[in-house]
Amino acid sequence: MARLGDDIDDFCVKCKRVMNHAVVSLLNDGPAKVRCRTCHSDHDYRHELAPPPKIDPRKLAAQAEKAAALAAAGGTPEAPAVEGETPVVEKAAKGRKKA
Numbered sequence: 001m002a003r004l005g006d007d008i009d010d011f012c013v014k015c016k017r018v019m020n021h022a023v024v025s026l027l028n029d030g031p032a033k034v035r036c037r038t039c040h041s042d043h044d045y046r047h048e049l050a051p052p053p054k055i056d057p058r059k060l061a062a063q064a065e066k067a068a069a070l071a072a073a074g075g076t077p078e079a080p081a082v083e084g085e086t087p088v089v090e091k092a093a094k095g096r097k098k099a
């Protein structure tokens with residue numbers, strides 16, 4: 001059973017690793033909130049689990065939107081030119097074989 005002020009290992013989001021923490025809040029005899037002994041930041045006890053990698057769907061959508069807007073505005077003129085050249089060369093080669 002945890003008690004206030006107990007030393008406990010937990011993942012610190014600021015230190016980005018498992019660090020020593022002090023229990024600052026209890027819930028059902030378990031640590032609810034902890035404070036990092038190293039950077040002194042308080043956060044919910046996360047059972048030593050690192051947070052999932054940051055894949056924000058809204059951010060991804062915003063990035064896709066930005067890329068689409070950039071492409072529509074002709075932000076990447078080199079890519080379409082290369083894409084356009086390749087099929088022309090292939091068509092010419094096929095045409096020669098047929099003829």
Ligand SMILES: [Zn+2]
Pocket residue numbers: 012013014015016019036037038039040041
């Ligand atoms: Zn920390």
